[in-house]
Amino acid sequence: MPSSKSANPNSRGNDEMTTPPRRHVGQYVASGDWSDYWTTRISRAESGKIRVRGYPIEELIEHLSYSESAFLLLRGELPDEREARLFDLALRSGMDQQFISSAACAARYTASAFPDSPVPALASGLLASGSVTGSPQESAAMLIEAEGWGLTHAAAAVRAVDAWLDRRRAVPGLGHPMHKQVEPRAVTLRRIAMECDGWRQHGELLDAIEIELARRKERDIPMNLAGALGALLADLGFDPLVIGGIGALSYSMALLAHISEEVREGVPLRIIPEALGAHYAGPDDRALPEERKRRPRP
Amino acid sequence: MPSSKSANPNSRGNDEMTTPPRRHVGQYVASGDWSDYWTTRISRAESGKIRVRGYPIEELIEHLSYSESAFLLLRGELPDEREARLFDLALRSGMDQQFISSAACAARYTASAFPDSPVPALASGLLASGSVTGSPQESAAMLIEAEGWGLTHAAAAVRAVDAWLDRRRAVPGLGHPMHKQVEPRAVTLRRIAMECDGWRQHGELLDAIEIELARRKERDIPMNLAGALGALLADLGFDPLVIGGIGALSYSMALLAHISEEVREGVPLRIIPEALGAHYAGPDDRALPEERKRRPRP
Amino acid sequence: MPSSKSANPNSRGNDEMTTPPRRHVGQYVASGDWSDYWTTRISRAESGKIRVRGYPIEELIEHLSYSESAFLLLRGELPDEREARLFDLALRSGMDQQFISSAACAARYTASAFPDSPVPALASGLLASGSVTGSPQESAAMLIEAEGWGLTHAAAAVRAVDAWLDRRRAVPGLGHPMHKQVEPRAVTLRRIAMECDGWRQHGELLDAIEIELARRKERDIPMNLAGALGALLADLGFDPLVIGGIGALSYSMALLAHISEEVREGVPLRIIPEALGAHYAGPDDRALPEERKRRPRP
């Protein structure tokens, strides 16, 4: 199965052929048959025995690295060497970039208020991984869709740039508010991916889109990490939803580092003071209308 | 206690000596000086340049594995070989065990309702990593506290078991609702940790506590994964808060696998039907008192 | 200002005329001027003094009910009597319906694992308010968009039903997996809204859509609560994003009731057992390939 998957790099996940039709809860209510309501293919657990994707968990813990085990969990089959190397690369490219991250900031505010467990702040930080911030979900979706058009990369790039400039005046995966000339992580990820035979159709299409956008804008708008990561993971055969999740989780250890620092050395009950920019622009002071005050108290 | 842990065995994390006093936001308000309000030691980012714990991010992406880079983020220094091997072991031991997990279930319910992004469901699943479920935070706190008593392990075990049976009638890190005889992951993690010189004071103390609890209860209550993981990570020098975070995140890829499966093959808008156990035990049908109905409508 | 708003029921929020252009963080980085980065119109706080939308908070606490104060927070102006009555109706119509809710189930799983604070479970439950479950965000967006077409309601209904059946084979706001004949909350909300002059363009358009869908499907697919709530709140002038938030929060007290019940009387560490439907459908047992086992341990 993994070999056939490798043969088709556009394959999303490993189970396409056998995926049952997705069913609505109303169908269960109507039929009264709930026997397959909670079906999973990921793992099986009984007393004293756990199998993950069919393999004994003892063997997996013994013989797979963390990133290999993650690949198995997500895809259902073991990665080959190339896949293992590239997937580890994807996981480690985000790291951290100080406070240039909505996620780190959200996590620190939550940790400053809820320091007893790291979990609420981790959740808060992960939630700040949406369409605007560096999620590779949208870049990957764009690339996978455009690959499906059956055009040359140059032609697909023109069409994709047209569509996105029209829709949002920006193209997913390109541009960064601070790294105007070069995003060092994106450049490094792309270079290593190329050296490991991991920059394939989706990566090359992103290159073409970068060139097309520069032509259109008459200035370079370099690839950001979300773009490079989306391309790499799409080339590895992941689908956009999972790619978005991997992207969010690739910051999770950095979030935990921020949370630990916040709890140990930070400022409990963080606020934004006037001295750091808080600014009120609403209505001037006013009193409640007299008729409101004369009503009986609620 | 974990004497090995480099030069200063009591050190939790790497920055103790230089940690500034934690400050209250009221002190900032009073002083008006906010210049060090947002201080971090994790990374520094400027246009085109990112340093993590001082190292150029390009070098880190090129030369560290994912788990080594996570260790660096959390601890501030590179792991040596032993630490790298043991930390990767810690990350990969959780994997997944079907639906024997509050976290997987919470994640699937959220994914069934919010399928457009994986992030809400990931957050929901992580939040189900608290004091009751398999968080190693509490086990680690117990072990680290007990190591500080300066007793033999046998004596510390008696005292710890006394305290916890009194407080909660259960001891953190021991026992599992389904794996009554043996938790296969805990056993495997402990064995490999021993082979890699990673089962040290905290591990041996947990062994002693397991023996003491069996003596007291006159039956085996075997170590669970949270216990084994807490001991291993405490022996590696992590503090309980970070250990709790690592424990939660060690399930994150499994959560993502469940979320992906739920969105692709699951049941949108999941409920709990009567057929699967929903049961009402509240008041019988009753009508609002007449005087409520005669009031003007709110 | 509130009176002028009432004159235009399609008005979304109260600030349209004066809304500054939304700005990208890159513009701040480029300009170096961060003076208006953290601007708000909601409230102003100084030592001993708080103003909300300009009003002294003491007067608001004294003279407004909870739902009036919520309206003021969200809209910037006091509700008139009609608006106050209808907004309170919107907030109270969801209540609870046992376990027929992904949100209640997600909250209970999280509470069973994290019982020390109600907040993680509340967050988990709210996150299960997405596009699939009963969020009124999408219904409202559909109605507001269709109102903008400038067609008769009958014509707009045809076009909207066409579009949604094509896109998703379902129309937002109509249908329920269990309440096949009538959703009692939707019916009650609609009736009271009509009696309070709160069922206006968007409500009537939803009525037309319900009729058109029944004609097309040759059976009734009755309005659900998300539909009725979306119509009511759109008629009150809220925008879809805020309507989605109100919808999620309208279940928040029910979630808290479930969380309290779970922590006090529920089952710590909830799972899904085979007896309640857990079912494994993945690969059969298999062993790791020998060459994996011969590799040096990670």
Added chain:
Amino acid sequence: MPSSKSANPNSRGNDEMTTPPRRHVGQYVASGDWSDYWTTRISRAESGKIRVRGYPIEELIEHLSYSESAFLLLRGELPDEREARLFDLALRSGMDQQFISSAACAARYTASAFPDSPVPALASGLLASGSVTGSPQESAAMLIEAEGWGLTHAAAAVRAVDAWLDRRRAVPGLGHPMHKQVEPRAVTLRRIAMECDGWRQHGELLDAIEIELARRKERDIPMNLAGALGALLADLGFDPLVIGGIGALSYSMALLAHISEEVREGVPLRIIPEALGAHYAGPDDRALPEERKRRPRP
């Protein structure tokens, strides 16, 4: 029933007498009987029919206000007039105070990254309601515990202040980083509660604690909103967990207002720039050791 509850102010919730013993999931696994695993007393739903705490949902929507329906959900019985008035007061006292709130800040960061749905940002904001920030959970727990000592309020205040100064050098419910002289919401809530016969044992005990702390510190450390709210809700018979949840939710409409403002007028992808205080205090630039670079690439 509500009246009898008033007779016993220490009563937490309404179901004490009949609460079944809390059961461990291991007991279900052992017995194989899962018939009461998913039991609830809150509501019952069948096709076309919903009962909440026994009452037809149509009657509740028609005749109860939002805050009355919330009370019923949480407590199981209808509030009397005094309870309804005081509970609405509790819900509306928080409102908003600009950016003097970790919760509003966390919510805005998340909204700036995930603007498509209000729900992730709501969750993020609620999660910033922990032990440090203004949660009334801890104040209420302190007051309820101290009421149980059977001492005079003056004597209980001495003991409580002793305990908390020893434990944390601060007393829950007293003090605010900005409102040094008076917290306007706390003062207003307490005044109105008194006028409505809602400031009873727990309120008066908090008054005594405030006096005792001032005596000890030789300066006033005034009651904050979390303290006043915790006292009021404890006097209404809620338990600390539910009080914490009500406290968090009492900011939820303000969070939604912030989220709406952020999405409509804010700054996508918010960061903390150097100009607003970001400061790096970690190791100087350094290179990876040469032996790391010579290892084979991971």
